[in-house]
Amino acid sequence: MPVPRGKKPTAIGGSKIPKLTAAATENQEEGPQVKRSSSPPHGAPKKRTAFIDITNAHKVQISLPGRKKATANKQAKKTSSASVPAQNQANLKKSSSVSSEGTTAEKEKAAVEEAQKDVAAPTEELVAAAPPAAREVPAHLQKQAIPEEFDIDSENSDDCYMCPEYAKDIFDYLKQREEKFVLCDYMPKQPSLNPEMRAILIDWLVEVQENFELNHETLYLAVKMTDHYLSLTPVHREMLQLVGSTAMLIASKFEERSPPCVDDFLYICDDAYKREELISMETSILQTLSFDINIPTAYRFLRRYAKCVSAGMDTLTLARYYCEMSLMEMEMVSERGSLLASACLLMALVTKDLGGWRPILQFHSGYQVSDLAPLVRKLYLMLLAPPDDKLTAIRNKYSHRVFSEVACLPLVNIDVLEKALSQ
Incomplete structure (x- = not known):
């Protein structure tokens, strides 16, 4: 057991567990309304945070990044605030030593004006250092207004799910994103495949989409992922159905609320593939496409x-x-x-x-x-x-x-x- 600083451990009745003092017991019975003593119970270890002793936290100064700068600024503010009354007193003494010419009221008025000048000086500096007013958005960054005759989204202004304010921007973005996914005829890279085999695979995926009652977006995305994968990886004809079914599984996870499970896709493949093969193909497709499967369809x-x-x-x-x-x-x-x-x-x-x-x-x-x-x-x-x-x-x-x-x-x-x- 750690020994508290400045105290010797005390063993009572041969027990290794120290008893609480009377004061500590009273504090526990009274609840949170009574302020607890900052000193630990007799013979008990002091509470510690991850880095410092709680009881000495007010004495320790931790040097953290950015802390010195904040402390320096704070001290500077204290110094400047303290210097203002001192300057006012000096000015008042200075004004009291002025020649006795004039009335006392004039002297007091001059002293007050001098003090106001000293107080106003820091205020003027703060105003000068204030950030400039917000500038207008440049013309090239402003959102272009849609002509009234071409506006098809204002009718959905009360439906937040339709995103009427951003609908056109979203589809303009998808149209620009298409350039990243432009494909060419990749069949010359596939020595064991031909366009007829691909057409048979797509025809089968349509049946899968109908049997599972999947969304049409799922079908289109599965076809896109299949094409992109085949454009980058040579595949044997015996594995083509595995590629298509795995792409449909990934698309279902992306588009569907309740996608079919792995066993469902193994079943529609007539158990031609094992579970490990399908999971391995899923990993291969995602890694080949760099996990970027949000392809515009x-x-x-x-x-x-x-x-x-x-x-x-x-x-x-x-x-x-x-x-x-x-x-x-x-x-x-x-x-x-x-x-x-x-x-x-x-x-x-x-x-x-x-x-x-x-x-x-x-x-x-x-x-x-x-x-x-x-x-x-x-x-x-x-x-x-x-x-x-x-x-x-x-x-x-x-x-x-x-x-x-x-x-x-x-x-x-x-x-x-x-x-x-x-x-």
């Missing part, structure tokens, strides 16, 4: 742009069908999500005879009709091609009445489409 832009023209659910669902069909095409991998969403929406508007690309769409998307025309023609040729009997998940999905059976609608006439693209 076409689905998010599509919902935003459809809101600009107040498109109905049937029109939006038709644009979703075009966009989802493009996921299986290898030549669409290099297209930016915002551009793909704009092209799909333009095709849906023309198909529904709702007009072409409006100024409000150009304002929010940043694309003109001339920017969309090449991609719209690619989408038209993709939809015009005969369907593959092996890839039926998306067509069957959008042939259901839940999705307004938009997959059964005929394609718009090419002349009508070209007329809308020439405007």
